[in-house]
Amino acid sequence: AQSVTQLGSHVSVSEGALVLLRCNYSSSVPPYLFWYVQYPNQGLQLLLKYTSAATLVKGINGFEAEFKKSETSFHLTKPSAHMSDAAEYFCAVSGNAGNNRKLIWGLGTSLAVNP
Amino acid sequence: NAGVTQTPKFQVLKTGQSMTLQCAQDMNHEYMSWYRQDPGMGLRLIHYSVGAGITDQGEVPNGYNVSRSTTEDFPLRLLSAAPSQTSVYFCASSYSGLVAETQYFGPGTRLLVL
Numbered sequence: 001a002q003s004v005t006q007l008g009s010h011v012s013v014s015e016g017a018l019v020l021l022r023c024n025y026s027s028s029v030p031p032y033l034f035w036y037v038q039y040p041n042q043g044l045q046l047l048l049k050y051t052s053a054a055t056l057v058k059g060i061n062g063f064e065a066e067f068k069k070s071e072t073s074f075h076l077t078k079p080s081a082h083m084s085d086a087a088e089y090f091c092a093v094s095g096n097a098g099n100n101r102k103l104i105w106g107l108g109t110s111l112a113v114n115p
Numbered sequence: 116n117a118g119v120t121q122t123p124k125f126q127v128l129k130t131g132q133s134m135t136l137q138c139a140q141d142m143n144h145e146y147m148s149w150y151r152q153d154p155g156m157g158l159r160l161i162h163y164s165v166g167a168g169i170t171d172q173g174e175v176p177n178g179y180n181v182s183r184s185t186t187e188d189f190p191l192r193l194l195s196a197a198p199s200q201t202s203v204y205f206c207a208s209s210y211s212g213l214v215a216e217t218q219y220f221g222p223g224t225r226l227l228v229l
């Protein structure tokens with residue numbers, strides 16, 4: 001069965017520092033992978049997604065993620081953190097091959113950006 | 116284009132009361148779903164719909180009812196509220212529900228059941 005693990009429920013970085021949020025998945029079939037962001041008191045919005053095209057995926061707000069099949073990872077990075085990046089970040093993987101409409105969600109990583 | 120809207124934003128209920136959380140989208144999406152978000156548990160799918168007149172259960176459907184009479188609306192009914200239903204509820208939609216599609220989320224409804 002598919003599963004998602006986000007390493008670190010809380011990550012704190014300084015403004016201008018590298019952001020690295022980790023996501024590992026397990027999947028018996030080629031996965032689709034997603035990162036969503038939730039700003040305080042708002043709904044989730046898509047940052048980026050991998051759907052079996054280029055392994056390095058660029059998203060909004062300067063974020064990118066690299067699909068590494070050998071490591072079963074889809075880590076999210078941003079070279080330089082901004083105060084406005086403080087939010088909750090969720091990684092998700094597509095469900096089983098026979099159920100192509102459901103996502104399996106990670107528990108989320110809360111990113112704090114310090115001045 | 117309002118996207119996905121949810122009402123109310125906040126609600127306090129007493130145990131045993133019933134209520135309906137409203138969700139509407141103006142993007143002509145066929146697929147709509149309801150999630151609940153609880154600390155340490157991520158997002159859990161309650162119910163979903165692949166089109167008007169078609170609904171199905173997600174992973175945590177007990178205590179909730181849904182119907183889909185129009186493409187635009189997908190209300191979630193709590194039949195008899197319990198403290199365990201205290202949560203933040205999100206409605207989401209996508210074009211047809213295929214996993215490669217982007218899901219669009221509403222701003223959420225915060226529900227407190229006393």
